[in-house]
Amino acid sequence: MSRPEHIAPPEIFYGDTEAKKYTANTRIQAIQAEMTYRALELLNLPDDEPKLLLDIGCGSGLSGEILEEEGHTWVGVDISPSMLEVAIDREVEGDLFLQDIGQGFGFRPGSFDGAISVSVLQWLCNADSSDHSPPQRLNRFFSTLYASLARGARAVFQFYPESDDQVHFIMSIAMKAGFAGGLVVDFPNSRKAKKFYLCLFAGVDPRRVEMPKGLEGEGEETVDYEARRTRERKNKGKGKRKSVKDKDWILRKKELYRSRGKEDVPRDSKYTGRKPSEVLEELRKAEARRQVLSRISWLPDIFRIKGSTLPFVAGPVLTMTLIATAVAVASMVYGKNLGLTNSVVPLLSVVVGLLLVFRNGTSYDRYYEGRRDFGQLMSNVRNLARLTWIQVVPKSEQAHPARLLPISFGGGHEGPAPANEETEKARALREDKARALRLMVGFVYATIHHLRGEPEADLEDYDGLLPDEMRLGGTGYDVNGNSNRRDYGSMDDTSSGGASGTSTPRQSTTSSRSTMTPARERKPLLVTTHQAISIKFFPHAPTMPLPLLITFELTRIFTKWKREGCLDALGPAGFNQLQTLIGGLNDQLQNLERIARTPIPIVYGIHLKQCVSFYLFALPFTLVGDLGWKMIPFVTLISFTLMGIEGISSEIENPFGHDENDLPLDLFAAEIKHELEYYIQELPDN
Numbered sequence: 068m069s070r071p072e073h074i075a076p077p078e079i080f081y082g083d084t085e086a087k088k089y090t091a092n093t094r095i096q097a098i099q100a101e102m103t104y105r106a107l108e109l110l111n112l113p114d115d116e117p118k119l120l121l122d123i124g125c126g127s128g129l130s131g132e133i134l135e136e137e138g139h140t141w142v143g144v145d146i147s148p149s150m151l152e153v154a155i156d157r158e159v160e161g162d163l164f165l166q167d168i169g170q171g172f173g174f175r176p177g178s179f180d181g182a183i184s185v186s187v188l189q190w191l192c193n194a195d196s197s198d199h200s201p202p203q204r205l206n207r208f209f210s211t212l213y214a215s216l217a218r219g220a221r222a223v224f225q226f227y228p229e230s231d232d233q234v235h236f237i238m239s240i241a242m243k244a245g246f247a248g249g250l251v252v253d254f255p256n257s258r259k260a261k262k263f264y265l266c267l268f269a270g271v272d273p274r275r276v277e278m279p280k281g282l283e284g285e286g287e288e289t290v291d292y293e294a295r296r297t298r299e300r301k302n303k304g305k306g307k308r309k310s311v312k313d314k315d316w317i318l319r320k321k322e323l324y325r326s327r328g329k330e331d332v333p334r335d336s337k338y339t340g341r342k343p344s345e346v347l348e349e350l351r352k353a354e355a356r357r358q359v360l361s362r363i364s365w366l367p368d369i370f371r372i373k374g375s376t377l378p379f380v381a382g383p384v385l386t387m388t389l390i391a392t393a394v395a396v397a398s399m400v401y402g403k404n405l406g407l408t409n410s411v412v413p414l415l416s417v418v419v420g421l422l423l424v425f426r427n428g429t430s431y432d433r434y435y436e437g438r439r440d441f442g443q444l445m446s447n448v449r450n451l452a453r454l455t456w457i458q459v460v461p462k463s464e465q466a467h468p469a470r471l472l473p474i475s476f477g478g479g480h481e482g483p484a485p486a487n488e489e490t491e492k493a494r495a496l497r498e499d500k501a502r503a504l505r506l507m508v509g510f511v512y513a514t515i516h517h518l519r520g521e522p523e524a525d526l527e528d529y530d531g532l533l534p535d536e537m538r539l540g541g542t543g544y545d546v547n548g549n550s551n552r553r554d555y556g557s558m559d560d561t562s563s564g565g566a567s568g569t570s571t572p573r574q575s576t577t578s579s580r581s582t583m584t585p586a587r588e589r590k591p592l593l594v595t596t597h598q599a600i601s602i603k604f605f606p607h608a609p610t611m612p613l614p615l616l617i618t619f620e621l622t623r624i625f626t627k628w629k630r631e632g633c634l635d636a637l638g639p640a641g642f643n644q645l646q647t648l649i650g651g652l653n654d655q656l657q658n659l660e661r662i663a664r665t666p667i668p669i670v671y672g673i674h675l676k677q678c679v680s681f682y683l684f685a686l687p688f689t690l691v692g693d694l695g696w697k698m699i700p701f702v703t704l705i706s707f708t709l710m711g712i713e714g715i716s717s718e719i720e721n722p723f724g725h726d727e728n729d730l731p732l733d734l735f736a737a738e739i740k741h742e743l744e745y746y747i748q749e750l751p752d753n
Contacts, residue, residue, distance in 0.1 A: 072193045078146045082147075086149040087153060089126070090157070099185060100130075100133055102130075103133040105264070106185065107183070109251065111221065111279070115138070117138050119140050119179055120140070120179060120180060121141070121179045121181070122142065123144055123183070123224075124184050124186070124187030125141075125144060125154065126150045127150050127159075128143065128157055128159035128163075130185050132159060142163075143163050143164070144163075144164045145163070146167050148165060169199070169208055171210065172211040172214075176214045176215065178217075179216050181220050182215075182220075182222040182223070183222070184222075184226070185225045186226065187224070189228060189233075191208060192205070192237070205241075209241045209244035210245075213269055216269040217269070217270075219268070219271060220269050221268055221269070223264055223265070225263065228263055241265070245270075246269060247273040248265070248266045249276075251264040251278065251279055253281045254282055255281065255283075256283075256284075257284075266279065373727065374727045376714035379717065380706075380711055383710050384706045384710055387684075387703070387706040388703045391687040391698060391702035394687035394691055395691055399695055405688050406688060407685065412682070416682065418678055419678050422671075422674070422679075423679075423709065425671075426713065427716050429720075430716035431719060433662055433720050433722070438722070441732065441735065444651075444655035444656070444659070445739060447648050447652055448743075449739070451645065451648040452504050452507055452746060454644070454645060456750065459500055459628055459633050460496075460636060461496055462631065462635060497752055499624065504746060506620060508739055509533045510621075511740075512528040512529060513617055515732045515736055516613075517612050517660075522612065537613070537620075615656075622646070659723070662722075666720065667720060675713060679713065683709065686698075686705060
């Protein structure tokens with residue numbers, strides 16, 4: 068079997084297909100993790116002390132994630148653009164550089180506390196072109212690496228030598244560059260577990276170097292000086308990688324991205340780091356606590372403050388109580404005659420009653436209409452998702468419909484589908500349908516935030532639902548209809564260190580706030596000349612709300628399917644039904660906008676408050692003669708009753724916010740998201 072370095076240069080061998088296969092292979096992941104842990108042991112770094120490490124040949128970031136989990140900061144270099152693109156898609160935390168290590172490094176002297184490399188060094192011993200000289204490339208590599216390491220730091224290289232002569236050749240060049248150290252061989256008597264590690268020391272007297280010993284046996288034993296690290300890893304989780312989805316990890320990652328100036332980092336919330344099912348369950352419990360009233364006794368609800376009108380009317384009621392107290396003191400203590408005839412209050416009572424009935428009825432109509440329209444929106448999304456998931460099929464399958472597979476709730480199909488039925492075209496169409504379903508969920512969330520006046524596209528609710536081009540700077544399509552793509556073809560000479568990119572932040576006609584976050588000043592890691600990745604986007608500044616962008620994208624998807632023949636089984640009537648459902652989403656959005664942006668004319672509210680205030684102000688003067696001091700609590704109770712009705716009306720006239728009595732839109736959206744994810748994960752699509 069030919070060695071990979073003999074087949075093609077690394078940047079060609081690890082192309083797009085091979086990079087994805089390499090990263091997704093679980094066996095390679097396990098081997099990579101094992102060798103990275105071993106390299107860390109050979110580095111012999113102090114415990115609980117974060118270090119800055121260089122990952123040479125980082126690839127898609129598998130080894131970098133191990134460094135990150137051990138608490139270290141890392142910088143990765145690799146020659147394969149495809150590998151680095153996979154690393155960017157996986158959102159690794161390390162800084163990435165596209166670089167041929169045979170040309171040396173441009174880092175500042177003493178930048179790193181250590182370096183590791185897994186399965187890379189042997190590539191430098193191979194001449195990929197006529198101008199490649201392995202001795203010169205190795206000499207340049209080791210010389211610049213030596214300068215980049217702090218004095219006393221170690222560099223550990225796991226590699227696969229072809230022969231003993233190649234080992235001596237590599238070590239001789241490393242020693243000439245100033246390194247001290249030697250070769251560590253693990254399990255030398257094992258044919259499968261045998262591993263070679265070149266352990267080098269920078270700035271250390273060769274006579275004082277204490278080389279670590281290789282592991283003996285058949286792959287199961289460990290030496291004494293590594294036993295402590297092994298026990299610590301077992302205590303943390305028996306050597307397994309810890310989950311990267313816990314809340315602390317996500318918060319650290321968000322803070323790192325914000326420090327780098329990324330514009331699309333979702334906001335933090337109380338739901339950060341929780342699974343969708345956990346969020347849905349918590350929202351359901353919160354809704355149950357909010358809505359449930361006591362069925363046995365009224366006392367718990369009588370003295371209930373949360374969810375009542377008391378927080379809204381406490382100030383005005385206290386004001387009327389003070390006025391009533393002042394009238395009582397003037398009449399009862401100082402003997403002032405402030406009483407009024409009882410014929411004044413009934414005249415105002417009729418007007419106040421009519422205004423309160425109109426105000427309360429109108430507000431509840433808006434509340435009910437908002438719930439009805441949002442319910443219709445949810446119904447349209449459910450119907451559209453069901454038709455999309457079942458009736459959109461590859462054109463080749465429409466002439467020969469597949470037999471219905473039994474559904475195993477909680478596990479998808481009963482048994483895997485035959486390989487000849489699982490064509491590449493069918494898998495690609497299933498991914499497109501899953502994307503369309505998630506866009507439908509994104510429409511629900513976008514509608515909610517649009518009604519609340521939150522036009523930003525970097526909210527956490529959109530994670531996993533909207534494509535990056537929508538969240539970064541609009542639709543991201545050029546005039547030819549091409550989607551937004553990263554471009555590694557442009558290489559710039561710059562002194563800024565790291566990848567650079569440009570995008571236009573999404574703007575909305577409803578807000579002029581900028582979502583851009585300035586990057587913090589950081590000390591450059593690189594010297595004056597280096598090569599950096601330039602990631603370019605198609606700038607686009609949409610002038611429509613995000614929900615309309617989503618319906619536009621859904622229409623494009625269905626039109627594309629119709630052009631490809633995936634909707635032929637539906638016929639013209641079925642296609643029109645899909646378009647009607649998408650149009651229904653826009654209609655319901657318009658109805659909800661009408662409620663949110665057309666409040667009750669302010670003149671009604673002003674006049675109602677004036678009449679209620681005049682009525683309540685006249686009460687103390689009318690009742691003080693008959694009730695005396697008892698008039699004060701009566702005025703307080705009447706004020707609370709009438710002002711409470713106005714408080715209820717003000718609370719429910721716009722039911723789309725975050726108030727205690729508003730519609731539980733977050734719960735509705737979480738339920739839709741849970742249902743459609745169940746479609747994607749569990750149910751057959753045709």
